[in-house]
């Protein structure tokens with residue numbers, strides 16, 4: 001029988017997908033060959049990736065909605081981040097939003113058909129007081145809305161994950177961001193192993209780990225492959241793939257030139273390496289995939305809905321239209337599916353929410369900018 005590497009070298013992506021669906025695992029050389037493939041291999045790569053996605057997720061799309069519940073004021077030096085101590089970007093700086101404001105975000109998440117509401121706070125990690133604040137908000141949300149709650153609060157101290165779990169937090173996001181080798185170029189105030197330790201802590205508490213990274217910070221293809229395999233080793237349930245947004249005023253403001261076809265190859269590679277995991281196209285979707293965005297949903301099964309951290313992205317209505325045009329369906333946290341209405345009835349409650357979002361400068365985030 002042919003090895004997976006030979007199949008990858010022969011560019012037989014549909015056979016590779018079939019073998020992966022039979023339980024075979026790709027190795028790093030095979031994964032790298034996807035990132036190095038000629039652009040004319042993209043249709044085949046997408047077709048194979050879609051076969052894998054279809055086995056585990058059908059034609060469903062999970063929507064995530066994110067609130068930037070604490071902005072700026074971070075002592076860390078992540079060079080891509082507009083909220084770091086090195087950043088001169090004019091981002092808003094505020095301490096934790098009130099419970100009422102976080103609750104209001106949950107209402108928006110629910111109305112926009114999100115299955116998961118992500119509560120994100122900048123900083124190295126939460127104090128006990130901050131943790132209790134989020135816990136109080138989560139309890140209120142769980143009493144009102146059928147949403148999965150994902151918290152993203154940086155590095156956790158021992159015992160903090162257990163408290164979040166007891167409050168009803170089902171998921172915790174903490175991205176690896178890049179490979180272990182490249183991490184030192186991205187950040188010096190904490191180490192790659194600190195990030196891994198938080199993911200391990202989260203798993204130990206019984207919380208589902210959401211863990212991904214950022215592509216386009218100047219790393220090599222090998223770094224991207226290395227990150228995909230580290231996420232597999234860690235058992236990340238949900239993998240957000242961000243494409244670096246070069247925010248003016250950050251040390252990495254001149255990085256982030258991601259070719260849209262390369263972005264598709266990256267998403268395919270993540271799907272072949274982590275076949276049954278949630279794969280989300282995260283920050284930078286519009287900027288880097290541009291008109292190829294819909295193709296990204298053949299390997300990926302999830303996107304963030306609504307805006308970026310400090311600037312607007314594609315409108316939620318356009319996200320719904322894209323999903324509907326693909327013939328895909330939005331799936332809720334309970335597994336029920338609903339058609340993505342291509343054009344919202346602006347007189348509906350959801351339509352009013354969209355109007356309000358389109359007209360406002362509400363600070364929401366789905367970017368890679370926190371923790």
Ligand code: SF4
Pocket residue numbers: 074075076077078081082083084085121122123124154368369370371
């Ligand atoms: S990514 Fe998180 S930890 Fe790093 S600087 Fe930004 S807010 Fe701070």
